[in-house]
Amino acid sequence: xxxxxxxxxxxxxxxxxxxxxxxxxxxxxxxxxxxxxxxxxxxxxxxxxxxxxxxxxxxxxxxxxxxxxxxxxxxxxxxxxxxxxxxxxxxxxxxxxxxxxxxxxxxxxxxxxxxxxxxxxxxxxxxxxxxxxxxxxxxxxxxxxxxxxxxxxxxxxxxxxxxxxxxxxxxxxxxxxxxxxxxxxxxxxxxx
Amino acid sequence: xxxxxxxxxxxxxxxxxxxxxxxxxxxxxxxxxxxxxxxxxxxxxxxxxxxxxxxxxxxxxxxxxxxxxxxxxxxxxxxxxxxxxxxxxxxxxxxxxxxxxxxxxxxxxxxxxxxxxxxxxxxxxxxxxxxxxxxxxxxxxxxxxxxxxxxxxxxxxxxxxxxxxxxxxxxxxxxxxxxxxxxxxxxxxxxx
Numbered sequence: 001x002x003x004x005x006x007x008x009x010x011x012x013x014x015x016x017x018x019x020x021x022x023x024x025x026x027x028x029x030x031x032x033x034x035x036x037x038x039x040x041x042x043x044x045x046x047x048x049x050x051x052x053x054x055x056x057x058x059x060x061x062x063x064x065x066x067x068x069x070x071x072x073x074x075x076x077x078x079x080x081x082x083x084x085x086x087x088x089x090x091x092x093x094x095x096x097x098x099x100x101x102x103x104x105x106x107x108x109x110x111x112x113x114x115x116x117x118x119x120x121x122x123x124x125x126x127x128x129x130x131x132x133x134x135x136x137x138x139x140x141x142x143x144x145x146x147x148x149x150x151x152x153x154x155x156x157x158x159x160x161x162x163x164x165x166x167x168x169x170x171x172x173x174x175x176x177x178x179x180x181x182x183x184x185x186x187x188x189x190x191x192x
Numbered sequence: 193x194x195x196x197x198x199x200x201x202x203x204x205x206x207x208x209x210x211x212x213x214x215x216x217x218x219x220x221x222x223x224x225x226x227x228x229x230x231x232x233x234x235x236x237x238x239x240x241x242x243x244x245x246x247x248x249x250x251x252x253x254x255x256x257x258x259x260x261x262x263x264x265x266x267x268x269x270x271x272x273x274x275x276x277x278x279x280x281x282x283x284x285x286x287x288x289x290x291x292x293x294x295x296x297x298x299x300x301x302x303x304x305x306x307x308x309x310x311x312x313x314x315x316x317x318x319x320x321x322x323x324x325x326x327x328x329x330x331x332x333x334x335x336x337x338x339x340x341x342x343x344x345x346x347x348x349x350x351x352x353x354x355x356x357x358x359x360x361x362x363x364x365x366x367x368x369x370x371x372x373x374x375x376x377x378x379x380x381x382x383x384x
Contacts, residue, residue, distance in 0.1 A: 039299040043267055075235055077269035089295025100292075103281025107231040 002027060003123075006056035006066040011151055015175060016065070019184045024191070027062070035059035040082070045069060045120035046132045048082055053124035061126055065187065069119035069180055071153045073101070073141065075108045081118075084152065094152055098145060101153065105141060113141040115157060117166075119179035121187050131190060135182030139166075150174060194219060195315075198248040198258040203343050207367060208257070211376045216383070219254070227251035232274070237261060237312035238324045240274055245316035253318055257379065261311035261372055263345045265293070265333065267300045273310075276344065286344055290337060293345065297333060305333040307349060309358070311371035313379050323382060327374030331358075342366060 001024040005016050013028040020026055029037075038055060042048035048068035056064030070084025080087040080101065088096035105113060117137045124130050138160045145155035147167025154166035159177055166174060175181040193216040197208050205220040212218050221229075230247060234240035240260035248256030262276025272279040272293065280288035297305060309329045316322050330352045337347035339359025346358035351369055358366060367373040 041299050041301055043300070043304060076271055076275070077273065079268055079271045081269065083268070083296050086298075087296065089292055089298075100281055104275050104279065106278075106281075107233050108235070109233055112235060 001025070002062060004029070004032065004056050004060055004062040004064040006052045006064050009151070012067070012180070015171070015180060016184055018171070018175060019181065019188060023188065026065075029056075032060055032062075040068065042068070043082060045082055045118055046122065046134070049120040049122035049132060050124065050130065053122040053130070057124045057126055063123065063125045065121060065123050067119055067121045067180060067183065069117065069183075071101075071157065072116050072118050073105065074114040075105060075112045098153060098156055101141075101156065102143060105143075115139060115141050117153075117157065117179040119183040121180075121183040123187060123191075131187065133183050133186040133190070135179040135184075135186065137166075137177055137179040137182070193217070194254060196221070196224065196248050196252055196254040196256045198244045198256050201343070204259070204372070207363070207372060208376055210363070210367060211373065211380060215380065218257075221248075224252055224254075232260065234260070235274060237274055237310060238314065238326070241312040241314035241324060242316065242322065245314040245322070249316045249318055255315065255317045257313060257315050259311055259313045259372060259375065261309065261375075263293075263349065264308050264310050265297065266306040267297060267304045290345060290348055293333075293348065294335060297335075307331060307333050309345075309349065309371040311375040313372075313375040315379060315383075323379065325375050325378040325382070327371040327376075327378065329358075329369055329371040329374070 003026055005013055005026050005028050008029045017026050040048045042051055045068040049066045052066035053064045070081050072078040072081050085092055088100045090096050119135045122132045139158050141156050147155050147165045150167040157166045195216055195218055197205055197218050197220050200221045209218050232240045234243055237260040241258045244258035245256045262273050264270040264273050277284055280292045282288050311327045314324045331350050333348050338357045339347050342359040349358045
């Protein structure tokens, strides 16, 4: 069985491939002829994941998995949330996004730096059937980035029970506890 | 009777002076010897207003009024909220804050651009008594700034029942409907 992961993020694709190994094949958007991708206009992770997965099926006919994820900071009422990747206004500019988030919480006392990474994963099949699963990883923000692994806000986030940031975990350690790992596993389990 | 408005914002001071005219005198922080102001670490408008008003009384002995206000955008779960003045990371840089907010809602459909200006005003007296009142002005964001009046996010905000932005209203028109005008009037009424 072959699924499309509607993403151009090589690290996300590698993450799903590791989890799906021996079960199914995963191709990414860069493995297929390009189609015009609509902007992510949803206001929830699930909305955006479904939007991208439906689009993938429509253009490719391949059952499509899509995720939307981000960091929900308690002191910011759960924001950046669905805006995580474009928080600074420049989509995918991790450094600018991290810098902005740190500046915004600059005066927030340490005890209010709780946060969670949240992920919604949608699967849409050519027959129109749809599934959505969620995963969450609780933790807290730190004020100085640490680590070279991961992407996005990983260098600013220490998961509960850890002293290292998400960016200091090995890929396998991260898969085991991450929001996306949890959501991907929940989906794979549903697929049997 | 003389009150301190714990603010260095000349436009805010003028706004309160217009409303208080003939009732009481208002001095601003720039009219007094400087004291060291603590950062606004509260996570609600009321917290920050109280924090600033208590500090004013402590350092000056004058009954102190302080406000905290900001814009609460529906699609951002009520943010920028208490972070409105430092949303871009640079405190008081209206242009950078406006630009960032517009970029963040760039892909948000027009029908989800509802927002409100919210204001909390605190009064703390030397005898330790405290009052907090709130005011709100509902409206919606537009995508291109308009108008030279007001400050902060006024050029991006069209109040309910208006076609002009807050920055296109005259000071008197704005006082009549604004979050801060409502909160200031509620406080003045309490003062008898």
